[in-house]
Amino acid sequence: MICPTCGAVNEDGVLFCEKCKADLEMPAAGSPPQAPSPMNDPLVPRPDNAPAEEPIPLEPVSDRTPPVSIEPPANADEPPIELEPVDSGAVAETAAGDTAMPAAAEPAAAAALVNPRLEVLRGQRMDAKYPIYPGKNYIGRTDDKPVDIDLDDQEAPDRIWCSRQHAVITFENGALTIEDLNSLNGTFVNRARVHPGQVRELRADDVIQIGTVHMKVVTG
Amino acid sequence: MSAPRLVLERMMHRQSIAVPGESMASYALLKVVPAGEGAAGLPITLALCIDISGSMYWADGTGKSRLDRVREAATAAIAKLKPTDRIALIAFGNGADVVLAPTSASEADKIKDTLARIDTYSVDPSGTTMDEGISEALRTLTSADQAGRLLQVIVLTDGETSGEANCRELARQAWEKQVRFTIMGVGTEWNSGLIKDLAKASDGQWYYIDAEQTDEAMRVFLAEFERLIGLCFVNVKLEVRPVKDVKVKRVRQVAPQIREVALTQVDDRLANAALGTLERTHPTKFILDLSLPRRPDGKYVVAQVEVKYDLPDGQTASTGAVPLEMTYTAAGHGYVNAEVARHIDEVQIYELNANLQQAIASDQPEEVRRVAEQIARKGQVLGPRGAKKTMLANQVLSELQGGGRVSKKTMLAVDDAARSAEDAYAG
Numbered sequence: 063m064i065c066p067t068c069g070a071v072n073e074d075g076v077l078f079c080e081k082c083k084a085d086l087e088m089p090a091a092g093s094p095p096q097a098p099s100p101m102n103d104p105l106v107p108r109p110d111n112a113p114a115e116e117p118i119p120l121e122p123v124s125d126r127t128p129p130v131s132i133e134p135p136a137n138a139d140e141p142p143i144e145l146e147p148v149d150s151g152a153v154a155e156t157a158a159g160d161t162a163m164p165a166a167a168e169p170a171a172a173a174a175l176v177n178p179r180l181e182v183l184r185g186q187r188m189d190a191k192y193p194i195y196p197g198k199n200y201i202g203r204t205d206d207k208p209v210d211i212d213l214d215d216q217e218a219p220d221r222i223w224c225s226r227q228h229a230v231i232t233f234e235n236g237a238l239t240i241e242d243l244n245s246l247n248g249t250f251v252n253r254a255r256v257h258p259g260q261v262r263e264l265r266a267d268d269v270i271q272i273g274t275v276h277m278k279v280v281t282g
Numbered sequence: 283m284s285a286p287r288l289v290l291e292r293m294m295h296r297q298s299i300a301v302p303g304e305s306m307a308s309y310a311l312l313k314v315v316p317a318g319e320g321a322a323g324l325p326i327t328l329a330l331c332i333d334i335s336g337s338m339y340w341a342d343g344t345g346k347s348r349l350d351r352v353r354e355a356a357t358a359a360i361a362k363l364k365p366t367d368r369i370a371l372i373a374f375g376n377g378a379d380v381v382l383a384p385t386s387a388s389e390a391d392k393i394k395d396t397l398a399r400i401d402t403y404s405v406d407p408s409g410t411t412m413d414e415g416i417s418e419a420l421r422t423l424t425s426a427d428q429a430g431r432l433l434q435v436i437v438l439t440d441g442e443t444s445g446e447a448n449c450r451e452l453a454r455q456a457w458e459k460q461v462r463f464t465i466m467g468v469g470t471e472w473n474s475g476l477i478k479d480l481a482k483a484s485d486g487q488w489y490y491i492d493a494e495q496t497d498e499a500m501r502v503f504l505a506e507f508e509r510l511i512g513l514c515f516v517n518v519k520l521e522v523r524p525v526k527d528v529k530v531k532r533v534r535q536v537a538p539q540i541r542e543v544a545l546t547q548v549d550d551r552l553a554n555a556a557l558g559t560l561e562r563t564h565p566t567k568f569i570l571d572l573s574l575p576r577r578p579d580g581k582y583v584v585a586q587v588e589v590k591y592d593l594p595d596g597q598t599a600s601t602g603a604v605p606l607e608m609t610y611t612a613a614g615h616g617y618v619n620a621e622v623a624r625h626i627d628e629v630q631i632y633e634l635n636a637n638l639q640q641a642i643a644s645d646q647p648e649e650v651r652r653v654a655e656q657i658a659r660k661g662q663v664l665g666p667r668g669a670k671k672t673m674l675a676n677q678v679l680s681e682l683q684g685g686g687r688v689s690k691k692t693m694l695a696v697d698d699a700a701r702s703a704e705d706a707y708a709g
Contacts, residue, residue: 073573075299075307077626083634084656088615089302244665248620255617259663 063089174236175266175281183269184276185216192277194233201272202228202243216275223247223273229256231264238264238279247273286318286514286562290589290601295623297616298609301576307531308572310606311622314557314589315565316514323514323562324594325366326432327384329419330356333439334401335375335410337471342493348468351496352438353397355503360394362507363387368431370422373400376409378418384428412437413445416452416463424459432513432559433461436506439477440468440493446476453483462486462559464506469493470690474697485558487539490698492691509538514562518591520555523603527575528584536625537567537703540632560591567703569625574608581609624664628703631660631671635700638678642688650688654678657696670699 063072063086070081074089180192192211202209205226213224225245232239242249244258250271256262264270268279295309338349360369364387371382371393381403382396401407416437423433435456443449453463463486465477470493481488487509489502520543522530530553533543543555560566574584586603593599609616634657641649654675661672674696681688 073305073307074301074303077307077309078630078633083630083637083653085630085660244667246620257663258665 063087175233175238176236178233178238178264178266178279178281180211180270180277181280182216182275183278184274185213186218187216190216191280194231194238196233199231199233200227200229200243201231202226213272213275217273221274224275225273228272229270240264240270245272286316286593287599288515288518288560288589288591288601289315289317290587290604291315292587292604292606293619293622294606294608295626296618298611299574299615300612301574301610303576305527305573305575308574308608309622309626310570310572310585311536311619311625312520312568312570312587313565314518314560314568314601316560316562323364323511324432324516325364325368325430326434326510326513327368327370327423327428328363328510329370329372329384329422329435331372331374331378331412331415331419331435331437332356332400333375333410333412333415333437333441334373334405334407335441336407337440337469338401338407340469340493342469344494344496346496348440348493348499349401351499352468352503353400355499356397357394358500359503359507360387360397361390362504362511364511367511368428369393370419371396371400372415372418372422373403373405374411374415374418376406376411378411378414379403379405380418380422384422410439410441410443411445412439412443413448413452416449416456420452420456420459420461423461432510432516433459434464434510435461436464436466437480438466438468439472441471442473443476446473449476449480450483453480457484464489464510466491466502466506467694468499470694474694485556490694492695508563509561512561512563513559514594515560515591516594518557518560518589520557520568521588521590522553522555522570522585523551523587524553524572524585525583529573530570530585531573532571534569534571534629535566536569536629538564540628540701540703543568557589567625569622569629570606572606577610579610579612581607584608624667625703627660627664627668631657631664631668632700634660635696639693639697642678642693647682647686651679651682654682657700670702671696674699 063074063076065072065079065082065084065086067084068079068082070079072080072086076086078085178194180194182188182190199211200209201211201213203214203224203226204212207227209227217224225243225247227243228245229240229242229249232241239261240249240251240256241261242256242258249256251262251264251268253271264279266279266281270277270279291313293311295311299306299308332352334349339347341347344351363369367387368384369382369387370380370384373379373381381400382393385393387393416435419435423435456463461484463480463484465481465486466489467474467477468491477488480486487506489506491498491502520533524530530545533545533555535541535543543557545553545555547553557566572584583605585606587606588603589601591599634653638650638653638657641653658672658675658679661668661675674692677692678688678696681692
């Protein structure tokens with residue numbers, strides 16, 4: 063693998079360049095090693111439609127794999143989604159977001175979400191619905207610090223995998239994003255890990271897994 | 283009551299890997315965990331060398347001289363020593379003198395009293411000859427009646443020393459005689475390159491004490507003495523036996539502090555590394571860089587690892603050989619183990635810092651900015667664990683923006699923070 067920053071040759075799978083120590087991408091499984099896509103190079107300017115004041119990599123140039131999902135990218139492994147009309151664009155984009163280019167999520171293309179909420183697909187209380195309000199919505203277990211979405215009663219008492227401050231969903235300008243708050247067991251969207259520090263955009267029908275609880279993003 | 287022993291735990295960076303090319307780099311985390319109880323740490327003889335040159339009387343705006351702060355810190359730290367431990371005091375300025383020969387830690391009043399008067403002996407304060415201080419310390423520690431004990435020199439200085447080449451030579455000799463160095467630098471006038479070299483040459487530690495913060499000397503002394511009294515396992519050696527076509531590329535200690543460990547390739551099938559003396563109180567963790575060949579899907583042992591060590595009573599023990607296993611799945615890479623990933627992130631910051639220090643020293647502002655930005659970003663990924671590193675990298679960036687130069691103080695602080703592994707953060 064050639065380091066996109068300094069051109070040094072590194073073995074595949076090396077997490078950062080031996081010479082300049084810049085992040086390197088994990089080559090995808092099943093394909094020959096290839097040059098990292100320019101989107102992941104911090105020195106390449108962002109496309110024109112991106113807001114200039116944002117830090118350049120939308121997602122920190124990650125040394126961990128872009129989430130290459132082994133399953134088909136749509137939620138095939140989840141309980142069948144009810145036959146409500148689904149915005150086909152959103153599904154297509156979810157699929158794209160799941161594969162090679164997580165950094166390519168384009169905020170401009172996302173339809174504004176209305177009245178978003180989380181519906182529990184797996185958990186101790188299947189009927190629970192958690193509305194998402196504008197601003198930050200903290201997910202976790204209320205202890206010394208309160209959270210907005212409390213999953214305390216959703217996990218079996220002997221299998222508490224959810225951290226106290228686990229993740230935060232931000233609802234701003236009609237767009238939803240999720241960030242992991244350095245939780246012990248991680249936050250997953252459509253089975254791909256959201257690393258701490260990474261801001262992952264959420265679309266309708268995305269499935270979030272926190273601890274043992276699965277929740278679907280529902281809008282409208 | 284079970285005797286103290288070491289237990290080896292291991293985990294791979296990825297649950298499974300796919301190797302599309304000829305080989306793939308992978309990482310394993312080894313935790314060397316102390317277990318058992320009973321034995322106290324090894325008896326230790328310390329030689330504490332204190333710089334009493336003129337600048338040690340500066341108060342740096344804290345209302346107390348550097349020397350007073352160091353004295354208070356040393357007094358508090360010495361109180362932590364075991365009754366079997368001994369301490370010698372050496373003052374150096376222009377010349378050096380042993381002001382207290384090795385004295386049992388149980389004679390606390392005598393030690394305290396000498397420490398209080400350390401600047402009143404016949405040492406001329408008009409210079410800094412650290413080499414003479416170190417030379418006196420070595421002579422004291424290597425006398426015959428200190429045999430069978432851990433030997434440790436602690437040097438505290440705040441200035442550039444004369445006789446640098448001599449210092450390096452002494453550090454090398456110290457290593458041969460199994461004497462470890464801890465070097466503490468107060469303020470920003472000391473030669474950080476020299477001090478790091480000395481610590482490295484003797485397998486020791488270095489600390490940076492911010493002169494403008496009243497409690498820094500206390501914090502550093504207590505941390506170092508805590509570490510020293512917990513030392514229990516000596517001559518610790520790691521042996522890695524990779525299977526055919528697997529290569530062990532590197533070993534780095536990642537906790538309690540980050541440092542590169544020298545790896546000796548004995549032959550294709552055995553590599554070993556000297557891990558030095560380990561503590562009884564904390565696990566010590568290491569990252570192994572491996573190169574794995576292509577394999578059909580399935581689970582394979584890629585290497586056997588074993589840690590051998592000596593106990594305080596002189597007996598040799600071993601953790602037994604533990605296999606490192608990796609699952610191959612051509613369909614895709616498995617999940618990343620978050621704990622291993624965090625340690626590798628910290629190693630990356632540590633190595634970025636080395637590039638940063640070099641770029642600052644060679645006055646390449648563009649490179650400094652680029653590397654500092656990478657550190658800041660990486661620190662952010664680490665969340666609370668990386669907060670200090672991010673903050674300091676941003677400090678570098680703002681100084682660069684403001685005056686075009688990075689201050690020595692910030693350089694030292696970044697350097698100091700980069701090798702620290704924050705405690706595991708549990709959510």
